[in-house]
Each structure stands twice: as structure tokens, then as C-alpha cells.
Amino acid sequence: MKRTDGGGAGARARLLARCALLAATAAVVALFVPFGGGGLLIIGSGLLGLVLCAVGTWWFLAHRGPVRLLGALLAAGTPAGMLFLYIAKGLWPTALTALGLWLVALFCARTALRRPHRTQRASPAARPRRPVLLMNPRSGGGKVERFGLVERAERLGARVVLLRGQTDVAALAREAVVDGADLLGVAGGDGTQALVAAVAAEHDLPFLVISAGTRNHFALDLGLDREDPARCLDALNDGEELRVDLGDVAGRAFVNTVSFGVYADVVQRPEYRDAKAETALNVMPDLLAGGEGRRLDATADGTELPGQQALLVSNNPYASADPIGSTRRPRLDRGVLGVIAIRVDGAAQAAELAVRGAQSTGLNVLAARRVEVTADTGTLPVAVDGEALTLPTPVVCTLRPRALRVLVPRMRPGTVPPAPNLKWGRIVALAFGPRGEPR
The missing domain is CATH 3.40.50.10330 (Probable inorganic polyphosphate/atp-NAD kinase; domain 1)
Incomplete structure (x- = not known):
């Protein structure tokens, strides 16, 4: 099959993949060879710091009083403690060098995997x-x-x-x-x-x-x-016209997301509109650890998601599995819902989520055409595009593919190509495989 990206683009991607592997290897070597070593201490303290920050954040969100204060001190003080340790032990040059090389490796790897962004086709x-x-x-x-x-x-x-x-x-x-x-x-x-x-x-x-x-x-x-x-x-x-999908939750349209669980419970509070952060901090302990939060059971195209604390259903999937939802949807016409389900039962699982990310047992990320959400109550609080609603169970989310004609200016900033998911196996295949093509 004839290649359409040109030999130059393939050669550039191959070079970037090799640079990524070289920088990653150099980052590991830098931990043990120069500046007097200390690599094991840096790695161990780094992992421990990540765990302590996650535990501190969980205590801060899920508890009140002294435990919340301890959580805040742990989350904020751990990075400062690590920095003090590196300076006191003379390890900061090693840590800084390894970090810089690792950032170079990540940049090269993501750039190597980035492909031309296929934008939605607009019509006159x-x-x-x-x-x-x-x-x-x-x-x-x-x-x-x-x-x-x-x-x-x-x-x-x-x-x-x-x-x-x-x-x-x-x-x-x-x-x-x-x-x-x-x-x-x-x-x-x-x-x-x-x-x-x-x-x-x-x-x-x-x-x-x-x-x-x-x-x-x-x-x-x-x-x-x-x-x-x-x-x-x-x-x-x-102007020109885009055809995009339109979400449906219990007969109501949505353009972005439908949220169930913790966030939906928070936005139901009448004081939330005027004091979002304060309201969330006041009610989070009851929802996360106080027994007031609902556990949700969901089914996404046959995949069972039992006992979830939070569930986000989006009109087309987001580019990243980040549960904070700070990323973009690269396309709005794929015809599928994005699903992010979270279940964190304590500080230990919060730490696992921080360390393992999308591989954590507490996080499920998938795409589906139909999502059904149930609970042990007759109704569920739901946040639809940020608006607080209460819907009878079961709540069903579906999608109407390309149902909406959107008129947009011909000249507009456009969407930013999403960063590709980083898989080092693909980087190795790209660097050393036939013609440098990822598999």
C-alpha cells in the first residue's frame, strides 16, 4: 500500500523514537553514575512521595477536623520534604538531571507518535x-x-x-x-x-x-x-457547517457530559452556585467516607461497572483518561459515548490511582453506545452539562450520531491535536521496526 505521509515524516518519527529511547536510558543511567549516585534513594523517595501526596489528598477530601488538617499538611509538605532531602543529601543535581532527561524522552516519544489530526469535515x-x-x-x-x-x-x-x-x-x-x-x-x-x-x-x-x-x-x-x-x-x-453527535439522557439532550455520583450530589446543593469550592469541601466527607454517597451500578454495552462512586458519560470520548476532565474531545462525530468510572474506597486505593493512573483498579475508561445507570433508590441526582437534575432510575444515556448541524466561522482557532497515549512498546517498534512504522 502506498504511503501518504512521505518518507521524510517517517524518517523524522523514527529519529524521534530513537531519541526518546536514548533519553530514557540516559535518565536511568544518570541516577546511578554521575554526581555520587543516590539513584535508589531518589527513586524510592519519589514513589513514596507520590503515595503520601495521594493519601494526604484523600484524607483532606474524605475527612474533617484533625484528619483533614493532617491530610493537607501531608499533601503540601511531602514535596517540600523531598526537596529538602535532595538538597541535604547532595542529590539535587542527580535528580534534576534525570528529570530533565525524562522530560526530553517524553517529549520525543509523544512527538514521534503524533499523527496528522483528522479534523471534522465541514460543508459549505x-x-x-x-x-x-x-x-x-x-x-x-x-x-x-x-x-x-x-x-x-x-x-x-x-x-x-x-x-x-x-x-x-x-x-x-x-x-x-x-x-x-x-x-x-x-x-x-x-x-x-x-x-x-x-x-x-x-x-x-x-x-x-x-x-x-x-x-x-x-x-x-x-x-x-x-x-x-x-x-x-x-x-x-x-460560515461552514459541521455535523456533530448529540447526547441523550432520559430524553434530554446534552452536548458535553452527564455526571453521576459524587459530583452530581455536590451540584445539587443550593449553595453550590455561589460557593463551589467551599460547598464541595463541606460535603465531600459525607459523600466519600460518611456513608451518604450513593454507589452506582452501570452497564456500558454489556460491560458491568458495579459500585462506582463517580461516573462521567461524555458526548464522544475525551483524548485522555484523566478523571479531572481537563482534556479535550478531539472529535464530536465518532458516534460513541465516552465513559470514565471511578471507585476509590480508601487511602490505599487513592495511592494506587496516583501511582498506576489509568491502569488502576479504581479507574475504568471505555467507549460505548449505550450506558445504563442504576442505584438502590428510585431516583438519581444527575449533573447534565453542569445543570443539577433528578432523574428516575434506571437512567439511560445514548447518542444520536450526526444529529446536530453546527454553523461555525470559516476562520476560527480550530482544535488542538490531542497528545497520543504513550506506549513504550510502540516507541520501540517505531525506532527499530521495518520502515519505522508503529504497530
């Missing part, structure tokens, strides 16, 4: 004649007014509807369709985006995302400009 789009945009003036700390979104949208020929108080957003969107709207758009948070997106998909209308929310996860994964939401309006003048 006609300019809408009667666009209707719903805007939340309170969203994102007042971005609608700060960026002059109403005035700019009206200059481009759109009708703007401002959301006030407890407005039925979906009803307003349906009224706009009845009045002849040929495009629906939203300047607001992801929860509001999902409500209007469902109406747009129902009537097969283009949907415009304006990144005027707080986090704008959906806009991020569409490649839109999150720093200047006014640039999203350029799609009304010079």
Missing part, C-alpha cells in the same frame, strides 16, 4: 436569512454586554432574544421556529446550549454556538474562539 453553508439568537446577559459574568454581542448580532441581521429570570429556553426556541427562524443560536452556558441544540436538531436547523459561558467546553471542542465570543458571530456572514 448558505447564509441564514432569519437567524434567531438567544442570549443570557448573566452568563460568563456578563460577556454579552462586555463584548457587545447584541449590537453585533443585530448588525449581521439576527434577531436577538434576551433571557430573563426563569425562562423556558426550549419554548422560546420553538416559538422562533414557528415564526420562521432558519437558524437558532445561543450565547450562554453549555446547559442552555444543549436545550436549544435539541430544538435545532428536532427541526433540522443549523445551530450557532456563541462562547459566552463560563467554561465553554462545547465551543472549545468545536474549535471556536473562547477569548472573544464576538468572533463566533462571523459564522452568520462567512
Whole structure:
């Protein structure tokens, strides 16, 4: 089969893979050869430090009073203690050299494995004649007014509807369709985006995302400009169309995620909106170790996930298994849900999760077309795109492939290619295998 990446790209990847192996080997050698040795102490103290930080974090989150204080001291003091040990023992040059070489090895390995990012294919789009945009003036700390979104949208020929108080957003969107709207758009948070997106998909209308929310996860994964939401309006003048998937949880649409378990319990609290961190710290001990947290049983395409503490179902998988959810979804049209399930029963399992990461017994990461969540109660608290809901069990999540037509500006920042999962076996195969191709 003819290669399409060119011999130069293959040779470069092969060279980078060999550099990665060389740097990794040098990092190991640096621990034992130069600067008087001390490699075993550095490795042992490093692993111990990682475990102690994880244990401290668990105690801080799952307990109150003296145990929480001890956990905070352990999590914050362990890195300082390791640094003091390295300086006192004269090991800091060895540790610093090994760390630098290891970072070089990781950079070379990930670059060698990185392949051209296949972006979603956009289609030419006609300019809408009667666009209707719903805007939340309170969203994102007042971005609608700060960026002059109403005035700019009206200059481009759109009708703007401002959301006030407890407005039925979906009803307003349906009224706009009845009045002849040929495009629906939203300047607001992801929860509001999902409500209007469902109406747009129902009537097969283009949907415009304006990144005027707080986090704008959906806009991020569409490649839109999150720093200047006014640039999203350029799609009304010079736009193109993407076909993306739309999630469904118990008949309600979602564009990003559905969360069950600990996080969903936290966002149900009325004080959460005004004091997120304080509320989470106050209720975490009851949810994690106090017996108030629900245990969830889930089934993802036949795979059983019993007794989970937290479960995240996403509209298409994230690029990384990081349970913090700080990564991106490289595509929104794969037609599958992403699933991240977490079960941590104590400090020991928290330490295992810190050391083993995605290989930990407490973390399951997979993709599925259907996820069913049950519990020993008739209803479950659920966070849908960050919005607190209560749904009857069992709760079923599915996906409507390519159901949503999204109008985006032709000129936009775009999505960042995700860092590939690092597997050293692939690096070895790339460095020394036939023609340097990973297997």
C-alpha cells in the first residue's frame, strides 16, 4: 500500500523514537553514575512521595477536623520534604538531571507518535436569512454586554432574544421556529446550549454556538474562539457547517457530559452556585467516607461497572483518561459515548490511582453506545452539562450520531491535536521496526 505521509515524516518519527529511547536510558543511567549516585534513594523517595501526596489528598477530601488538617499538611509538605532531602543529601543535581532527561524522552516519544489530526469535515453553508439568537446577559459574568454581542448580532441581521429570570429556553426556541427562524443560536452556558441544540436538531436547523459561558467546553471542542465570543458571530456572514453527535439522557439532550455520583450530589446543593469550592469541601466527607454517597451500578454495552462512586458519560470520548476532565474531545462525530468510572474506597486505593493512573483498579475508561445507570433508590441526582437534575432510575444515556448541524466561522482557532497515549512498546517498534512504522 502506498504511503501518504512521505518518507521524510517517517524518517523524522523514527529519529524521534530513537531519541526518546536514548533519553530514557540516559535518565536511568544518570541516577546511578554521575554526581555520587543516590539513584535508589531518589527513586524510592519519589514513589513514596507520590503515595503520601495521594493519601494526604484523600484524607483532606474524605475527612474533617484533625484528619483533614493532617491530610493537607501531608499533601503540601511531602514535596517540600523531598526537596529538602535532595538538597541535604547532595542529590539535587542527580535528580534534576534525570528529570530533565525524562522530560526530553517524553517529549520525543509523544512527538514521534503524533499523527496528522483528522479534523471534522465541514460543508459549505448558505447564509441564514432569519437567524434567531438567544442570549443570557448573566452568563460568563456578563460577556454579552462586555463584548457587545447584541449590537453585533443585530448588525449581521439576527434577531436577538434576551433571557430573563426563569425562562423556558426550549419554548422560546420553538416559538422562533414557528415564526420562521432558519437558524437558532445561543450565547450562554453549555446547559442552555444543549436545550436549544435539541430544538435545532428536532427541526433540522443549523445551530450557532456563541462562547459566552463560563467554561465553554462545547465551543472549545468545536474549535471556536473562547477569548472573544464576538468572533463566533462571523459564522452568520462567512460560515461552514459541521455535523456533530448529540447526547441523550432520559430524553434530554446534552452536548458535553452527564455526571453521576459524587459530583452530581455536590451540584445539587443550593449553595453550590455561589460557593463551589467551599460547598464541595463541606460535603465531600459525607459523600466519600460518611456513608451518604450513593454507589452506582452501570452497564456500558454489556460491560458491568458495579459500585462506582463517580461516573462521567461524555458526548464522544475525551483524548485522555484523566478523571479531572481537563482534556479535550478531539472529535464530536465518532458516534460513541465516552465513559470514565471511578471507585476509590480508601487511602490505599487513592495511592494506587496516583501511582498506576489509568491502569488502576479504581479507574475504568471505555467507549460505548449505550450506558445504563442504576442505584438502590428510585431516583438519581444527575449533573447534565453542569445543570443539577433528578432523574428516575434506571437512567439511560445514548447518542444520536450526526444529529446536530453546527454553523461555525470559516476562520476560527480550530482544535488542538490531542497528545497520543504513550506506549513504550510502540516507541520501540517505531525506532527499530521495518520502515519505522508503529504497530
